[in-house]
Amino acid sequence: MAETIVGQLAGFTHQSGYGTLPHAVVDECKRILLDSLGCALAAVDQPKGKIGIEYGALMGGPAGNATIIGTDHKVSVVGAAFANGELINALDMDAVVPPGHVTPYVVPGALAIGEALGRSGQDLIAALAVSHEMSYRIGKAMDYLRDTKDGKVSPPRIYGYSSTVFGATAAIARLKGLGADKTAHALGIAGCISPVNSQVAWFQHAPSSTIKYLLAGALTQAAMTAAHMAEFGHRGDLQILDDREYGFPRFIGTTRWEPERILSGLGTDWQFPTEQAYKPYPHCRILHALLDCLGEIVDQNELRPDEIDGIKVLVEGFVEQPVWLNRDIRHVHDAQFSIAHGIALGAHRVPPGKAWQEPELVFSESVMRLMDKVTHEVHPDYVTLLSGHAASRPAKIEVSARGKTFVGERRYPKGSPSPDPASYMTTEELVQKFRDNARSIIPQSKIARVADAVLDLENVGNIASVLADVRPGGR
Known part of the structure; x- marks a missing residue:
């Protein structure tokens, strides 16, 4: 055997x-x-x-x-x-x-x-x-x-x-x-x-x-x-x-x-x-490096969605398939994969998390209008960069606004172990993500207890104690 x-x-x-x-x-x-x-x-x-x-x-x-x-x-x-x-x-x-x-x-x-x-x-x-x-x-x-x-x-x-x-x-x-x-x-x-x-x-x-x-x-x-x-x-x-x-x-x-x-x-x-990676955004991983770049452009230049005339993105090669090309957003679930919708939503600078799946945001007039201004092409160096390192997700974005073109480019998205130390998602950042995700679902006291217990898991005698704290009721 x-x-x-x-x-x-x-x-x-x-x-x-x-x-x-x-x-x-x-x-x-x-x-x-x-x-x-x-x-x-x-x-x-x-x-x-x-x-x-x-x-x-x-x-x-x-x-x-x-x-x-x-x-x-x-x-x-x-x-x-x-x-x-x-x-x-x-x-x-x-x-x-x-x-x-x-x-x-x-x-x-x-x-x-x-x-x-x-x-x-x-x-x-x-x-x-x-x-x-x-x-x-x-x-x-x-x-x-x-x-x-x-x-x-x-x-x-x-x-x-x-x-x-x-x-x-x-x-x-x-x-x-x-x-x-x-x-x-x-x-x-x-x-x-x-x-x-x-x-x-x-x-x-x-x-x-x-x-x-x-x-x-x-x-x-x-x-x-x-x-x-x-x-x-x-x-x-x-x-x-x-x-x-x-x-x-x-x-x-x-x-x-x-x-x-x-x-x-x-x-x-x-x-x-x-190769263990984590996702800051509630969206398919193919868009994360682009969202990183987009966030920097919008924040640094204080761009409002209604100021943006167009957004062009260069994406990974294998995403030329309907689930990513889809612009017919009928269900909040569709927003997790559409390139155009994800970029449009990202430009609104709502902190990533469960709010990205709220119908009021997913189907908002502002997001849907901006989605029509998003275009994409396959990144010309996708294969070369991917062959150079497994964590590569080559991305380039061009945002047209105020008569200018703002450009961002990134090879490794946040959350990936890569040659770029900035792409690594630290334990402190994961704890903050956990706190944001748990907020309003379980009490603050439980949020702290769960985070502490998991990070000290080797000293937990019975994991049932951790699971008790991910229930909203009292303990």
């Missing part, structure tokens, strides 16, 4: 206790958790978040031992995981690391199981580390959205985040205390029941489906099912990742499969922190 990829991943899961983790990995897991909790809290009143809560409560039953973040619901682990996945991803403000969005798929199950079983902060850190490292490595072994070929953008025809089901399952298995054998079977089951990779269809159909690239709640349920079925005695397909002709790589749709990216240095060379 150990010779299969699934077997080696199971061994890695079983052996990666808190004491084996480098400091940088521990620190990143705490940052990820704090950011994820804040994103979930910010979404409790948003349409996608409210639907996730409603369905999670229905699925989870009237009583249970796992928290739906930002509510007083205590439901079953499956219901809480579903709701929390939807909440974390609702605003599209959650952390990203290859293959893309990982946290809304791998964090919720770990939180629910950890809370229900009374696991420690160290246990949760180990589970989050395993789930992110596994997701990152499998993602790197497969096709990637920002792939290039012969000097041109070459996005895959089939893509998605279904491969995170392995990391999500591993986190649950670790917190449940499953041995390496049962964990291997859980991973083998997970690979056979993962959701399909439908993300490219989502790119092509606008206005877009509100399930996004992959319904977070659905993947959490696949991971829950896989871990529990293995625990109860089901047998998984242990060869699911080794068989390129008939296994996971084939039926999930990747044209590239490099298993050495999964296994090389596994357990000793922790890789995900090198």
